[in-house]
Amino acid sequence: MQVWVIIVLDMKSITKELTFNTKKMREFINITGEVNAVLRESGIREGLCLVNAMHITASVFINDDESGLHQDFETWLEKLAPHEPVSFYRHNGAEINADAHLKRQIMGREVVVAVTEGKLHFGPWEQIFYGEFDGGRRKRVLIKIIGE
Numbered sequence: 839m840q841v842w843v844i845i846v847l848d849m850k851s852i853t854k855e856l857t858f859n860t861k862k863m864r865e866f867i868n869i870t871g872e873v874n875a876v877l878r879e880s881g882i883r884e885g886l887c888l889v890n891a892m893h894i895t896a897s898v899f900i901n902d903d904e905s906g907l908h909q910d911f912e913t914w915l916e917k918l919a920p921h922e923p924v925s926f927y928r929h930n931g932a933e934i935n936a937d938a939h940l941k942r943q944i945m946g947r948e949v950v951v952a953v954t955e956g957k958l959h960f961g962p963w964e965q966i967f968y969g970e971f972d973g974g975r976r977k978r979v980l981i982k983i984i985g986e
């Protein structure tokens with residue numbers, strides 16, 4: 839049996855939370871600038887950056903910052919999991935947000951982006967978004983970056 843021991847020197851990490859309280863029930867917000875600011879603050883040059891929604895009716899995802907596409911997402915999600923009629927869902931009890939849980943599941947909980955030479959290592963047009971599906975309340979997003 840072979841055992842590999844990897845020694846990582848100068849490992850750094852940074853942990854931050856962003857808070858949101860959207861006026862609208864559903865909203866997509868570009869948070870790439872905020873994530874970049876945390877990366878700069880960390881001084882990390884090589885590593886991994888995790889960004890995740892801390893609530894089960896909100897998402898973090900990567901895609902294009904293009905308003906037509908965001909409207910397409912909205913229409914598509916509303917077809918998959920329409921908000922109305924709320925009686926359609928079994929989850930709806932004290933709060934009426936079953937559709938928001940389903941929309942979150944489709945759009946995802948988190949993203950991981952490589953950090954290379956001190957920058958988020960994106961493909962073409964990639965941006966990080968917060969997706970709110972049950973707004974009007976305080977929500978948080980976690981950013982954790984580890985590396986050296």
Ligand code: ZN
Nearest residue numbers: 933935936939
């Ligand atoms: Zn719920």
